[in-house]
Amino acid sequence: MADVTFTVDGKKLTAPAGTLLIEACRTHGIEIPAFCYYPGLSLQAACRMCVVRIEKVPKLQTACTTPVAENMVVTTESPEIAQARKATIELLLGNHPLDCPVCDAGGECELQDMTFKYGAHESKFVEIKQHREEQQWSPVVFFDRPRCILCYRCVRVCGEGMDVWALGIQNRGAGAVIAPNKQDHLECEECGMCIDICPVGALTSGTYRYKTRPWEMNHVGTICTHCGDGCRTTLGVRRGDDGMDIVRGDNRDKSGINGDFLCIKGRYAFDFANREDRLTKPLIRQADGKLAPVNWDQAIEFAGKKLREIRDARGGGAIGVIGSNRTTNEEAYLLQKFARTVLGTNNIDHHRTADYPAFAAALNHSIEPGAGSSGTPALAGKAEASLRDFASAKAILMLGNDPTEQHPGLAWQIRTNVRLNNARLYVANHELIKLRRQATSFLQIREGDYPALIAYLGGDDSALDGNGEAAKLREAIRGEESLLVAFGSEFRGGDVSALVRFGSLLPTVKFACLADYVNSRGAADMGLYPDLLPGYVPVGAAAHFAEEYGSALPAQPGFDLVQMFDAAERGALGALYVVGSNPIARYGVDPAALSNTFLIVQDMFLTETAQLADVVLPAANLYEKAGTVTNAFGDLQMVKKAADKAGVRTDFELIVRLAGALGADPKKLVPFGRRGVQADFGQARGAQSGEVDRHGVWLAAHHLEPKLSPFDPFAILDEIQRLVPAYNVPHFELLAGDDQHLRPGLVRIEDAGSRRDLVLPSNDTLFSSGTLGRYSQMLSSVMEARKPAETAAD
Amino acid sequence: MSTQSGQPGTIFSPALAARFDKLVTLYPVKRSALVPMLLYAQDEVGYLSDPVIAEVAQRIGITELDVRNVISYYSLLRTKPAGKYNVQVCTNISCMLRGGNEILEHCKKKLGIPNKGVTPDGLFSLEEVECIGACSWAPAAQVNYDFHENLTPEKIDGVLAGYKAANRGTGK
Amino acid sequence: MATISTHPDCVPVVSYRFGKGATAIDKYLELDGYKSARKALELGPDGIIGEMKASNLRGRGGAGFPTGLKWSFVPKQAPRPKYVLVNGDESEPGTCKDRLIFEHDPHSVIEGVIIAGLAIQAKMGFIYLRGEYRYLLKIMEKAVEDAYAKGFLGKNIFGSGIDFDIVTQTGAGAYEVGEESALMESLEGKRGVPRIRPPFPAVVGLYGGPTIINNAETIATVPHIFRIGGAEYAKLGTERNGGTRLFCLSGHLQRPGVYELPMGYNLKRMIYEVGGGIRDGKKLKAVVPGGSSTPVLLPEEIDIGMDFDQVGKAGSMLGSGGVVVLDETVCIVEFALRTMKFYQHESCGWCIPCREGTDWLKKSLTRLHAGGAVDKDIDNIRYLAENMLGRTFCPLGDAAAMPTLGFVKKFRKEFEDHLEGRGCPYHKAREEETALV
C-alpha cells in the first residue's frame, strides 16, 4: 500500500497506509507500551496501555487498533497519557499478588517494567487481595490466577497461532479467568507458547518454576537438538555441581528461523543433559565381561590400539563407522575424514531419514543448463526452500509427512503464513493430518500413491483415478505463479527426481526435503555415506579431496549400515565405531551379530548399542559444544556452547584423540593454523568458556593472532567451505548467529535413482525424539499424562 | 451421539431434539443457535450438565471449552441445578427504592435459604438479581420466567404459596 | 401483565395500539397495521430514509443517534448480506418500556424491521430479547408466524418480489449484550464481548455484513412515522428531537409507570404532575433522568425539557428514558453502591479499566457505606471513576464512572458522613457489606 506521512511526538514519519500506529511507531524506534497487543495475533484493545492522543479526536485512542493516516498528529507520551497508563497499572496491581520476589517472571515481567516506568507503586487499595491456589494444568503448564492480567495473549497464541484452541475465557467481569479445555487440566500440544507469551508470571513452566531467577542465568542462543527444523532456542544455564546446568529453554530471541515459535522439545526437552545416569567416565569391558570405568587416556589408548591392530592386520575394510544425526557438521565431516584417511575405509553410514542424495541429484540435474536430457527443462535459479520461505510464500504444496508432529516449526510457519498472508496451502497425504485445517484444498490418497500423484500432477491422467479433488488440486497448482513444495520421506530415489521434474513445469518452484533430526541433513551433506564424500561427491571421483587431504582415498564404495551388520554377522567386520547413534535399537539388530566385532560407542547414555560396547566414550551433546548444523531445509546455523558437564568430551575432540592414538597426524586431520583459517574470536564457544574468551581478548589486545587448537571445530569449517561449495556462505553472518541458506550447486552425482533405499523414517511425534527423547523426563511425563489420548490435538 | 432427532444417542426429548435440528438451520451460521439451545436445554434438563454441554458442542460443531466459555458468561445459564421454582428478586435501584431488599430478606426467611441457596426439597431456589425490567412496577421478582410485580411481603407469600400448591397439583 | 400508564399530557404514538388486542394480527391490521410497510415499499430505499430523516427520530436505546442518518450509512453495494437487528435487550436499570411494546404491539416491531430492511435492502432481520423476557418470545414468535402466514414475511413479501425473513430469540442474562457490538457477538453464539470499532456495524456488522442495529422502541416507532408522516411526527417533539417516547417513571413517586410523552416534556412536570409527585409527602432528593448510567440531578436542576440536548446541557443524559426518583430518605452512598454493584456484576471483563475499576469501586463504596472507610477513600473513588472515564473499550465503563462522579460531586457531604466508624446515617448496611469491613 502507498505510504502515508504523519507526525509522532513531533517527528515526521512515513509508513504504508493501513499500518497500525503501534507498529509504525515501533519501526521508528518509538515504543508504545502494550500488554494485549502482540504482533501477528488478533487485536484486542483490552489492556488500554497503548493509549495515545491523536489531534482532533476527543478521547485517547488505542495505538494498537488505529491505522496510521495521512497528516495524523500523534502524541505518545504526555502527563495525561502517563496518568492513564499509571491508573491502569494501579488497577491491575490492586489484585496482583506482588509476589515478584518469588515469581518466575520476576525480572522478565512486563507488568514490573511498566510499574517501574509509570510509577504506580503506591497502593490505593486497602482491601485484602484475593488469593487463589496455583493450578497445575499439565506436566509443563502451571497457572497462577491472581497474577493473570487477562491480556488474552495465551488464548490467542494457542488458538490462532497453534490451532490448538485449548485455552478459553470463562466468567465475566472481575471473575473472568483463563480456563483450560478440560476443566481442570489441559489437553494440548504442550508447546509452552502460552507460557512464553505471558507478559507476567501467570503461566509458568513445569521445568523451570522456582528453580532460579533470570539474572542468575547465562542465556545462550543455540539450536534445538531435536527435529529437522533447527529452531533457535535460548538456553538459560546456571553453574551446577559438575558444570553448567541447563535450567530453561525459551525463544526470547525471535530472530531465529522459528520466529515466535518453539515446541515442547525445543523448550523443555533439554533435561536429558542433566540426568543422573549420564555417562561421565569412559568404560572398558573387563575380562569378567562387565564394563568398568577407566580414565580417558586408558580408554582412548585402548580403543586406538585395537583399531590400529585391526586396520593393520585386516585392512580398513574390516572396520565400520556409524555417524550421527545430532552431531555438528564439523564432527560429521571429521568423522568421515577420519574413516577415510585414518582408518582407510568407506564403510561409513548413518541413520538416514530422508533421501538427500536423490534430492541433491535431482536438483543438480536441473540447475545445470542444458542438463535436462529427455526434454526436461532446466530448473535454472530454482532450488531449495529455506524454512523462512514458508512464512512468506504465496503458495505451498505439502506432500506426505505430518508437519504438526514431525516438523512443528514448519507447521507454525505455514499456519502463520496462511493466517496472516492468506497463503494458499495444498495438502496431499495418506492420513488426515492436522495441517489440512489450514489447507485451501486437501487430497487424501493411498499410502502408496505418491508417485502416481506426481505423475498425475504432471499431466498423466491415468496415473490416479482422477477424482474431483485431485483434478481441483492439479488445476489450482497449475494456476500458481510460484510454489514451495515440501515433501516427506515418502519420497525417495526416482520419486524425488520425478517430483523435481514435475516442479520444473511450473514457473517458479522451490523444494524442501524433510528429514527428521537436527543434523540429518548435515550428516548427509558431510558425506556419512559409503559411496559419497561430502557434498555428494562419488567416492570414485575424489580427486580434489585426495589433494586436500594429502592422501589417497579408498575408491570403492564401502558397506552401508545394513551391510555392516551383515558383515559383522559373517565375522567380516573386525571393529565398529559408533558415534551418537543407537542402531541396535533403531534397526532391531540382533546383539549376537556383533559378538565378534570390537565395538566402540561414543554416547551420552548407556544405550542398547553402548551396552554391547567394548569401549564406551562419554560424549557431550549439542548443547555442550560449538559448531554448525544444517536443518532439513538447508539452513546452516551455528550452535553455541551453553552447558558443560564434567567428565564428557565433545565428539570432535574424541575423534581427534582417537586419530592421535592411531598414530595419525592431528594437523593433517584438523588444519589448524594452516591456510588462512580464521579464529572465531571465542564467540563460538559460548559464554561458559570464559577462559578461552579471556585468551582471545588478551591475544587481540597484544596484537597477536588468536590461535586455533586441533580441538576447535572452527578449524575445519573453512575446509568444509572449500570442499563443499554449497557451504561457502558468508562466515561472519554465520558466526553472528544468522542462519545462512546453503548455496545451490551441492551435488555432482547422476545416478540417484539406482542407489539402495535405506531411508528409515523415525516416525517421531511431538513428544518423542528417537533414542534421545527417551532420556527426557519431561517428554516421558507428558506421554505418560496423555495416555491413552491421541497425540496432536485435532 | 447423533445429531438427528429421534435417533438414539441424544439426551434430549424428541421434541427438543427436533427443535435443535431446526434451530441450527435458521441462522446464517450454526453457532448462532448456541445461546437459545442452551436455554432450551436448561429448561428441559434443569441445568447444563456435562452431557448437555457435550451434545450441544457436538451439534454445533464447536469445542466443549467454547460452550463453557459462553455458558459462564451469561447469568441465566447454570451448570448446577436450581430449585424447581427459581425465585429471582430484583434489588436494583428502582426496586431497592421501593423495598426490594426487604422482599429479598423476607424470601430468605420464608424459604430458610440464603441468596443462591436451594431448599432441601429442591422446590425453591433464591437469587438476588439485577434489574429485570419491571422498574415502574417495583419491587418485582421473577419466578422462573414469570414476573411478579408491585410486591409486598404479603404478596410474595401468596406467590410462593401459589407455586407450592401448583407443585402439589402436579402430584410431584 | 404490564400496562402503559396514562395522563392527559400523554401522546400515544408508539403506544397507540396498546391494550387494544393488537397482538392478534387481524386486530393489528384493523388498526392500520402493515400499511406503513406497503407505503415504504412504494417509497423505496431513498424515500424511506428521507422520511426517517424528516422525522427527527433519535435512537431510544440510549445514545440518541439520529436514526435516519444511521440507516443512510449502510453502503448500497456490499460484498456480504445486510441485516437488521432489533435490540430488545433492555437491561439498563430504570428502564422497562421495550417490554410493553413486545407485549402489546409485537407487529409494530416486525413492521419496523421490514421497513428498515427495505431501506437498506436487507433480506433478514433478527429480534433479540433479553433472556428474562422469555414470555415475550412466545408472543413475538406467534406474531412472526402470523406475519409469515399472511405473506408479510418470507418469499415475495406483500407480493413485491422481495424476500424477507425474521428470526427471534432471547439472550441469557447479560446487560453488556445490549451494547450493539456485544449484541452481535451474542447473536453469533459467542460471549457478549464488544467488538473493536471501527468498522461500525453499518459497514461490518452481523456475520460481517452491513447491519442496522436499533433499539426496540426506535424500530417500533418506524411504522408510526409512516402512519402519520415524518414531518408530522417531528412536530410532536422539539428541535432535533422528533416525536414522543416512552418514559419509565420509577422510584418514590405516587404514580410510577411508563408514560408516552412528547420529547422535551418538562422533567419537573413529569415528576410532579404525571408521576403524581413524591409519595408519602416526602421531599425530593435527587433524580436519575435516563437510566442508572446517567449522572444524577438535584431538585434544583430538574426544570428542564426531557430531550437529548437539554438534558445534556444540564450535565446529564436522556439515556434510555428511565426516570428514577429519589426522596429524602435515600442514602446516596447506598444508591451509588447499588448502582456500582450492578456495573461490577455486568462488566464483561474484557478491558482492564472497567473490569478492575468497577470491582474496586464496588469494594470501596461497600466499605464506605458500612462505615469502614477513611478520608482518602472518597478521593480514591473519584480518582478511580475519573480514570475509567473515556478509557474503556466500550461505554459500559463510562456508564459506571459517570453516575459515580455525579454522586461524589453533588453529595460529597453525604459521603463524608459515612467515614470511619460512623456507618450509614440512614439505615444499617446489609450484613454481607459489614462483613467486608
Ligand SMILES: Cc1cc2nc3c(=O)[nH]c(=O)nc-3n(C[C@H](O)[C@H](O)[C@H](O)COP(=O)(O)O)c2cc1C
Ligand atoms: C453497556 C451498554 C448497554 C446497552 N444496552 C442497551 C439495551 O439494553 N437496549 C438498547 O436498545 N440499547 C442499549 N445500548 C445502546 C446500544 O449500544 C445501541 O446504541 C442502540 O441499540 C442503538 O439503537 P438506537 O439507535 O435505536 O438507540 C447499550 C449500550 C451500552 C454501551
Ligand code: SF4
Ligand atoms: S468497558 Fe470494557 S470490560 Fe466493561 S463492558 Fe465494556 S469492554 Fe467489557
Ligand code: FES
Ligand atoms: S495494546 Fe492496545 S489496548 Fe492493549
